[in-house]
Amino acid sequence: MVKVNLALQGGGAHGAFTWGVLDRLLEEEEIEIGAITGTSAGALNGAALKAGWQRGGHAGARDNLDWLWREVARLDDLSVPRWMQAFLPEPGIVSMAIEFSPAYVIGDTINRMMSPYAWGPLYQNPLRRIVERFDFDDVCAESGPELFICATNVRDGKVRIFEGEAITTDAILASACLPTLFQAVEVEDPETGAVEAFWDGGYTGNPALFPLYAPHLPNDLIIVNINPLIRDSVPVIPSEIQNRINEISFNSSLLRELRAIEFVQRLVSSGAVPEGAMKKLRVHMIADDDLMNDLSVATKMIPVPSIIARLKEAGRRAAGTFLAHHRGDLGKRQTADLVEMFG
Numbered sequence: 001m002v003k004v005n006l007a008l009q010g011g012g013a014h015g016a017f018t019w020g021v022l023d024r025l026l027e028e029e030e031i032e033i034g035a036i037t038g039t040s041a042g043a044l045n046g047a048a049l050k051a052g053w054q055r056g057g058h059a060g061a062r063d064n065l066d067w068l069w070r071e072v073a074r075l076d077d078l079s080v081p082r083w084m085q086a087f088l089p090e091p092g093i094v095s096m097a098i099e100f101s102p103a104y105v106i107g108d109t110i111n112r113m114m115s116p117y118a119w120g121p122l123y124q125n126p127l128r129r130i131v132e133r134f135d136f137d138d139v140c141a142e143s144g145p146e147l148f149i150c151a152t153n154v155r156d157g158k159v160r161i162f163e164g165e166a167i168t169t170d171a172i173l174a175s176a177c178l179p180t181l182f183q184a185v186e187v188e189d190p191e192t193g194a195v196e197a198f199w200d201g202g203y204t205g206n207p208a209l210f211p212l213y214a215p216h217l218p219n220d221l222i223i224v225n226i227n228p229l230i231r232d233s234v235p236v237i238p239s240e241i242q243n244r245i246n247e248i249s250f251n252s253s254l255l256r257e258l259r260a261i262e263f264v265q266r267l268v269s270s271g272a273v274p275e276g277a278m279k280k281l282r283v284h285m286i287a288d289d290d291l292m293n294d295l296s297v298a299t300k301m302i303p304v305p306s307i308i309a310r311l312k313e314a315g316r317r318a319a320g321t322f323l324a325h326h327r328g329d330l331g332k333r334q335t336a337d338l339v340e341m342f343g
Contacts, residue, residue: 003218010040011226012300016308020315035146039201043175054138148211150201159204174198202250225287243297262338282334
């Protein structure tokens, strides 16, 4: 039995890639999940996994993740016409077709010009009906993987971590609250006890890694990355520019924490600090930057069933490749080259 922690990024409907990764990892009965930290889509995936795990272990977690993404794909008010789904089979083509479609362009323009508060009593968060159906007795249970949900406090701009009984419907919605689309979610701040407004956790932790530094948690950390670290082409059109700005900002907090981890690794390896004085994590990463480079912000915001299905399969494939090459490294050595990542 090998124990690992999971760090699940946010990225809208691209979180279906994480679904595929988790689905494949959960087939491995010898891998036990000690803790999960998640932001936005990663928060939904983490909560669904934890709740399912409580009911039925590995199989229960897989079933509950399947339920979650079936529900996401049925968000009728965000879906594209069925004729478009059938006509455009390739993910890159579907992404481009949505991004340049008149309906998407008009909607995107409205979002840039209109505050979500302008909708008044007509406003509703389309994710609420899904998240409200989570069994929070299971999500917040003391047994099973520990769960940490990341959100950003609007007032002071600091990261906030919800855990245990503080994880509620509103806490998860806060973690997935893009301010241009959704009204800020008000939740009792776990640090101050005051009711505060929160936005998407990706601005301050995508996801936050520091909760996993606790001594009792495993030393192996698997990061599921769905925001590409590298794009070779320079964005030139407004939507591409905005998308890359979001990717860079949402990756920056993760990269800062990875730099800190690599710094600690060097301190321990050089003998500057004694072994055991600081937690020396072993970092692993599962990603598919080639696929994510073919997609765009359009497929993040619009859960196209055909794209979600392909993202799941890509996630399963990426996790399978990782296990084929590095299953024996878990619990022994790091497989992510942090030095090369920052070079």
